Amino acid sequence: MGMNRVRAVFLDLDNTLIDTAEVxxxxxxxxxxxxxxxxxxxxxxxxxxxxxxxxxxxxxxxxxxxxxxxxxxxxxxxxxxxxxxxxxxxxxxxxxxLQHMTLSEDVKNMLTELRKEVPLLLLTNGDTQTQREKIEACACQPYFDAIVVGGEQEEEKPAPSIFYYCCDLLGVQPGDCVMVGDTLETDIQGGLNAGLKATVWINKNGIVPQKQSPVPHYIVSSVLELRTILQNIDFIPSVSA
CATH class of the missing domain: 1.20.120.710 (Haloacid dehalogenase hydrolase-like domain)
Incomplete structure (x- = not known):
């Protein structure tokens, strides 16, 4: 699959795996x-x-x-x-x-296939009770090797410490990991702060980032494009749209 040097993938929850824009x-x-x-x-x-x-x-x-x-x-x-x-x-x-928090069959299939080749970790910020309710509602536990909620740690994304904690859980180094998320200020900035191998920004609505925003290594419009990105991540150093 071309992921010989990617040892783990961290994924955000809200608006990455599920859509919470109900209003x-x-x-x-x-x-x-x-x-x-x-x-x-x-x-x-x-x-x-x-x-x-x-x-x-x-x-x-x-x-x-x-x-x-x-x-x-x-x-x-x-x-x-x-x-x-x-x-x-x-x-x-x-x-x-909570009614809308379900993983689509496509996302479930993608996670199942990815997990056969690389450990997956769910990394989400937020109040412990709130995030654990979401995790239970979307029944995503079976698709991950570990789940880390920011509210249960001393610091949340974008602090490097929570990424290092995730690395320790999976027994990997930051430079071997990829962070995938929809928020530049936490997911992407955090991955950059921690020195991860790559960051992948899920930009569903084609938002144009502000000039001072952190710059992700890769940009995709859907998390379903992740497998293709991971296949090429060691060979394409520039930002892809």
């Missing part, structure tokens, strides 16, 4: 947001979720996450903060997220 239809249908705006708001919220300092915040997890929606809407629309709309978005997301 888009609400924003489009009830509030007449343009599809592009709704997608941008959803993407911004996911980034805020992945970066949230819930351990340091004096707010409850509910208030903190309502604030994420409020900020994302305000940043995207350039309007005054709308706490009530943010609450509606959050509670809809919360009530439906």
């Amino acid at each position: 888009i239809n609400l924003l489009k249908s009830k509030y007449q947001y343009k599809e592009g705006e709704a997608h941008v708001i959803s993407e911004k919220v996911q980034v805020k979720f992945s970066q949230e300092c819930y351990r340091e915040s004096k707010m409850s997890i509910t208030d903190l996450r309502i604030s994420h929606w409020e900020e994302a809407i305000q940043e995207t629309r350039g309007e005054a903060a709308d706490r009530e709309l943010a609450k509606e978005c959050y509670f809809l997301w919360k009530s439906t997220r």
